[in-house]
Structure formats: structure tokens, C-alpha cells
Amino acid sequence: MKIGDIYTMLSEQQKISFFLPIIDFFVFLLIAFTVRFLKSDLTLFTSTIILFMLLMVVFNFYSARFQNRSTYFISVITLIIVLNICIIILQFSLFERFIYTKTGLLKINGLSLIYLYIRRYLLFIYLKNNRKNIYILSSSGTEKMEYLIKEKASRRNNWYYMGVHKTEDFFTTVRQNLNKEETIVLINNLTSYTEHEQKNILALKMNGYYVHTYADFCELYLNKIAIESINDEWLILSKGFDSIFLSNYSRLKRITDIFLAVIGLTISLPLLLIAAVMIKIDSKGSILFSQTRTGKNGKPFTIYKLRTMRQDAEKDGAKWASQNDSRITPVGNFLRKTRIDEIPQMYNVLIGNMSFIGPRPERPEFDRELSKEIPYYMLRYLIKPGLTGWAQVNYGYGASVEDSKMKLKYDLYYIKNYSFFLDLRIIFKTILIVLFRKGR
Known part of the structure; x- marks a missing residue:
């Protein structure tokens, strides 16, 4: 499997959780160079950068759920205050004196504040450009699917639940206005659909649309197995369970x-x-x-x-x-x-x-x-x-x-x-x- 294929399979939350900490690490490294922190002490630098990353996790900076301005402002200010307190404690624990000057701390605070707001803007652009419109193709047993997707979409900034559609209506009218990069089509097991409907679903898949069964969607995007939608055949044929x-x-x-x-x-x-x-x-x-x-x-x-x-x-x-x-x-x-x-x-x-x-x-x-x-x-x-x-x-x-x-x-x-x-x-x-x- 190619790296590009693996990237495509990742959910938005998984991409954010994987790539953002790497970006944050290198940005914080750049900030350390800017305030000439690396010339002071490697132990303090390493401790501070690990601390910064932990605090980012604690204050929920690696979530696909986009915070409003007031909540984000409170999170940023709290993060910076806690970071400063921890830096001071680290300095006295390791050296019993201040390594940072007041100017150095001001630079760290200012650059961190600027970066965190640039980061928020870029995350907003990313989520906006990775909008996902979720459609459900009607069949027996879609009620539970609808409830779950509606509830989950309300908590994701780039998920838009577009309702349950009859297959014939979907293929004759709705499909004409779809952007394949933004569309996820959810289906039940194929046996729930007629032979003609199955061919239409196959055509969607072959034309580059995201088509998932409810079970696969839950595993890929929600990190759980939909036990109500699996059977012995799914367990036998699905990848996994071998490790x-x-x-x-x-x-x-x-x-x-x-x-x-x-x-x-x-x-x-x-x-x-x-x-x-x-x-x-x-x-x-x-x-x-x-x-x-x-x-x-x-x-x-x-x-x-x-x-x-x-x-x-x-x-x-x-x-x-x-x-x-x-x-x-x-x-x-x-x-x-x-x-x-x-x-x-x-x-x-x-x-x-x-x-x-x-x-x-x-x-x-x-x-x-x-x-x-x-x-x-x-x-x-x-x-x-x-x-x-x-x-x-x-x-x-x-x-x-x-x-x-x-x-x-x-x-x-x-x-x-x-x-x-x-x-x-x-x-x-x-x-x-x-x-x-x-x-x-």
C-alpha cells in the first residue's frame, strides 16, 4: 500500500492528531532558536519543549472540533500562563536561578501567541477545504445510522449531515450536484439493496466517491466496531485481528x-x-x-x-x-x-x-x-x-x-x-x- 493511500484512509481527526504535533515541534524549535534558548542549556530546552507539547494536548489543541474565539482565547492565555509557571519551576529545580531573561520570556510569549492564532486560522482553512457531506442511502435499518451520524456531525466542524435519500432519487437528482471530494455515501450491507441499486453504488465507487458501509465508516472515522452491523462473514474477511x-x-x-x-x-x-x-x-x-x-x-x-x-x-x-x-x-x-x-x-x-x-x-x-x-x-x-x-x-x-x-x-x-x-x-x-x- 502506498503512503498516499494510507493518508487518504485517515480520518480528519487522525490526520490532525498525527501531523499537528510534528508541525508544533518544529515551530517551537524555531522559537527556541529565535530567543537563543539552545545556547543556554540542552536539558532545560528538552524539558520545556516536551512540556509545551503535553500542555497542547491537555488544552485540547489537537481536536478537529473548532473552538469559538472566546473559548480559544481562554485556552491560549491559560496555556501561556501555565507554560511560564512551569518554565520558572523548571529553571529553579534544575539551576536554582533564572536562565531566561525577561526579554527572553516576552519573546517566547509573543511568538507563541502569534503562532497559536496563525495555527487556528490555518486549521480553519484546512477543515473548510476538507468539508465532508454525509449522505445515507435508504434501506432497511438506516434509522440507527441516521441517529449516530446526525449526533456525530453536530460535534465535527467539517461534517455536514445531508439526510437519508432514496437510492433512485439520489442517483437521478442529488448526484448531479455532488463534489466527489466532499461526499461520503453511507450504505448498509449490499444485500439490503436491489441488483440495480448495487450497480449504481458500484458506479459511484468507480467514479471516485467515498462509499462506506456503516461498519467500515465506524471503524475508519469513529475508531470503534459497529457490532450491530457485522456478521461472521465480516469477521472472517476483514483485515485485522492477526496482530x-x-x-x-x-x-x-x-x-x-x-x-x-x-x-x-x-x-x-x-x-x-x-x-x-x-x-x-x-x-x-x-x-x-x-x-x-x-x-x-x-x-x-x-x-x-x-x-x-x-x-x-x-x-x-x-x-x-x-x-x-x-x-x-x-x-x-x-x-x-x-x-x-x-x-x-x-x-x-x-x-x-x-x-x-x-x-x-x-x-x-x-x-x-x-x-x-x-x-x-x-x-x-x-x-x-x-x-x-x-x-x-x-x-x-x-x-x-x-x-x-x-x-x-x-x-x-x-x-x-x-x-x-x-x-x-x-x-x-x-x-x-x-x-x-x-x-x-
């Missing part, structure tokens, strides 16, 4: 898991001791909480966490935890939001029951119920469950069958597109979620 069986990557991931688990448990030991004392003071019961969960290939294992609920939380049987659950103790609520309660699971990672990244392990009794309600549910256990995963960083908390169905869409996307770079994205997004306490 999980590559022994080299599996070994690398296992080595990484062991290394991170050892480092993580060592560093977090003082935090665990403080948390243990808080749990004992807050409520009666044990400090650690153990529970049976489903592991790789459906094999059960015992998971370990810090206790966050009352000791008698399940006296009436197993229940899903929910937000604002009355069974959660005050200290437990804090531990959950900061994810400190999950630190003991690093032991599960160390002994091989879990990985750092993968689908969250569910309880066997819930799995039995969910596998009856949700098609292909047990495919999520093709790999080891994880501390964090694609579903957790994209969907968050779930406490119902519908939530589990939505999380499965993300879990299957991860399993299908299993890669080192996707793992990196998940780790980075997890760090941001923990730092800003977007708890369960």
Missing part, C-alpha cells in the same frame, strides 16, 4: 508489562501505605479487595484492588457499581477517581493474569448475562484484560448492558487494530485522564 497472534509482539508486550509493574509497584508503595491507613480509618473491613474476574480465553482469575465499598456491599448479591453508588465510602470515592484503588492490579500484571492495556475484565456472572444479550461479546477475551484500554479512555464508566455494548465496540476496535502505536495512544490518554481526575 494478537504475533508471538514477537506478545513477548515484547509481556516484557514491558513486567518492567512497568515492577517500577509501578516500587514507586507507588508509599502511596499504598497512606491509602491503607485512610481505608482503615474510614470504614470497617479489609484493606484489599479480591474478586473473581474473566481472563484471556475466558479463564477466571482473582483480581486485587484496594477496597472502596462497604464490607457488606454485596450482601444481596452481585451488582454493577454505578456513579454516585451509595455503597462507595468517602475515601473509596477519592481512590476511584484518582485510580489509586487499581494499583494492586499491577500484581496481576506481574504474575501474568492481566496486561497494562486491554479490555477491562468483567465478573463471570455478568459475562454470562452479557454474552446472551450482546453478539460477539466474548471476543473481548481473545487477549489479556488490562488496567486501562481503548474503551476506558474513549467511553469511561459503564454500568448497564447498553454501556457494555458500547464498550465492546471500542474493545473490538483495539483487538482488530492491536499495535504498539495504539498502545502508546492509550497510555498517553490514560495519563491525562488520571491527572484531571476524570474518574469512573
